Amino acid sequence: MSEAIGFAPQIFQRFVIDGTYHSARPYGSGHINETFLVTAQADGVARHYIFQHLNASIFPDPHPVMRNIQHVTDHLRKKLAHLSSGERDRRVLTLIPTREGGVLVDDPLFGNWRAYRFIEDAQTFDILETPQQAFEAALAFGTFQHLLSDYDGPPLVETTPDFHHTVRRFQAFQAAVNADPLGRACTMAVEIDFALRHEPLAHTLIDLKASGAIPERITHNDTKLNNVLLDAKTGQGLCVLDLDTVMPGLSLYDFGDMVRSACNPVAEDCPDPSRVIARGDVFEALVAGYLKGTADALRPIEKDHLLLSGQLLSFECGLRFLTDHLSGDTYFRIHRPSQNLDRGRTQFALVASLEAQCNDFLRFIPRS
Ligand code: ADP
Numbered sequence: 001m002s003e004a005i006g007f008a009p010q011i012f013q014r015f016v017i018d019g020t021y022h023s024a025r026p027y028g029s030g031h032i033n034e035t036f037l038v039t040a041q042a043d044g045v046a047r048h049y050i051f052q053h054l055n056a057s058i059f060p061d062p063h064p065v066m067r068n069i070q071h072v073t074d075h076l077r078k079k080l081a082h083l084s085s086g087e088r089d090r091r092v093l094t095l096i097p098t099r100e101g102g103v104l105v106d107d108p109l110f111g112n113w114r115a116y117r118f119i120e121d122a123q124t125f126d127i128l129e130t131p132q133q134a135f136e137a138a139l140a141f142g143t144f145q146h147l148l149s150d151y152d153g154p155p156l157v158e159t160t161p162d163f164h165h166t167v168r169r170f171q172a173f174q175a176a177v178n179a180d181p182l183g184r185a186c187t188m189a190v191e192i193d194f195a196l197r198h199e200p201l202a203h204t205l206i207d208l209k210a211s212g213a214i215p216e217r218i219t220h221n222d223t224k225l226n227n228v229l230l231d232a233k234t235g236q237g238l239c240v241l242d243l244d245t246v247m248p249g250l251s252l253y254d255f256g257d258m259v260r261s262a263c264n265p266v267a268e269d270c271p272d273p274s275r276v277i278a279r280g281d282v283f284e285a286l287v288a289g290y291l292k293g294t295a296d297a298l299r300p301i302e303k304d305h306l307l308l309s310g311q312l313l314s315f316e317c318g319l320r321f322l323t324d325h326l327s328g329d330t331y332f333r334i335h336r337p338s339q340n341l342d343r344g345r346t347q348f349a350l351v352a353s354l355e356a357q358c359n360d361f362l363r364f365i366p367r368s
C-alpha cells in the first residue's frame with residue numbers, strides 16, 4: 001500500500017458524512033485501486049464506508065469513469081424502485097456526495113478519491129467454496145446485465161479503450177517479449193510458446209463481434225468473483241461492485257471472466273500451476289446462473305461460445321499478467337517478486353485445463 005491511507009482523515013472531511021472520523025484500514029484484494037474500510041462515529045454508533053483511491057495511471061481522467069458509475073447506479077436504482085429503500089441500498093452501490101456537490105475528491109496532493117456506503121453483512125470471495133456460490137455470483141452478474149439492457153441514460157464512455165481487444169493484448173505481449181527491458185523473457189520460454197500456439201484463440205470473439213454475429217451490450221467487463229457481494233446470511237447474490245469498466249462490451253467477456261476467476265480451484269497467483277484443474281461443477285453452476293440472470297437473452301451463437309469465452313478470458317488475463325511481468329510490474333499491484341509471472345502461469349494452466357476437459361464441460365451448456 002502507498003501512503004494513501006494516511007490521507008483518509010483529510011479525505012473524510014471532504015465527503016458529506018455524519019459524525020466524526022474514527023479509523024481506516026486496507027480492505028479487499030483488488031489489483032488496481034486502493035480500497036479502505038473507513039469507520040465513522042455518529043451518536044455513539046459506528047458507521048462504515050468504502051473509500052477508494054483511484055489508480056491515476058490507469059484512470060488518468062477519472063471524471064468520465066465516475067459519470068458512468070453515476071448513470072449506471074441511477075438506472076439500477078430506478079429498476080429496483082419496487083424494493084424498500086433499505087433493500088435497494090444493499091443491491092446497488094451508493095456513492096457518497098462530496099461537500100463541493102460532486103462524487104469525486106480530485107486533489108492535487110491526495111489524488112482522486114470516491115466513497116461508497118458500506119454494505120453490511122455481505123462477503124466477497126477470492127476462491128470459490130461451493131458451486132452454489134458460483135450460481136449466485138453468475139445470477140447477480142447476469143441480472144446486472146439484464147437490468148441494464150434498457151439503459152436509456154446518457155451514452156456510457158469507453159473508460160478503458162480496447163480493454164478486451166484480445167488481438168491487441170496479444171500484440172502487446174509480443175512487443176513486451178521483444179523489448180524485454182528487464183531480461184525476464186529467458187525464464188518464460190514455456191509461456192511464450194504457449195501464447196504463440198494459442199494466437200488464433202485471440203481472434204475468435206473479436207471476429208464474431210466484427211461480423212455482427214455477436215451483439216454489443218452494456219457489460220461489466222471485470223466480473224471476477226470478488227467483484228460481487230453475496231449476502232452473508234442467505235448466500236444470495238446481492239450487489240455487483242467495481243463499476244470502473246462498465247461500458248459497451250460482449251456478454252461473453254463477462255461470462256468468460258467468471259469462468260476464469262471461479263472455476264480455478266486455487267489462488268490466482270498460485271506458484272504451482274499443476275494444481276489448476278478447472279472445476280466442472282462450478283462451470284455448470286455458472287452457466288445456469290448466468291442464463292437465468294440474463295433472462296435467456298443470449299443468442300444461440302453466444303451460448304455456443306460460453307466455454308470458449310472462459311478459455312479466451314483466461315488467455316487474455318494470462319497475457320496481461322505476463323506482459324506486466326516482462327514490463328516491470330507497472331499495471332497490476334504486486335506484493336512479492338514474480339507474482340505476475342505466477343498469475344500468468346496460473347491463467348495459462350486454466351486455459352489448458354479447460355481445453356483438456358472441453359467435451360465434459362460442453363455437456364453443461366443447454367442445446368439451443
Ligand atoms: P478494486 O478496484 O480494488 O478491485 P473493488 O471496488 O472491487 O476495488 O473493492 C474491493 C473490495 O472491497 C471488494 O472485493 C469488496 O470485498 C469490498 N467492497 C467494495 N465496495 C463495497 C461496498 N460498497 N460494501 C461492502 N464491501 C465493498
Ligand code: GN1
Pocket residue numbers: 029030031032033221222224227242244245268317
Ligand atoms: C483487475 O480491479 P480488479 O482487481 O477487480 C483488472 C481486471 C483483471 C483482474 C485480474 C481495471 O481487477 O481486468 O481481470 O485484475 N481490472 C482492471 O485479477 O484492469
Ligand code: MG
Pocket residue numbers: 030031226227242
Ligand atoms: Mg475489484
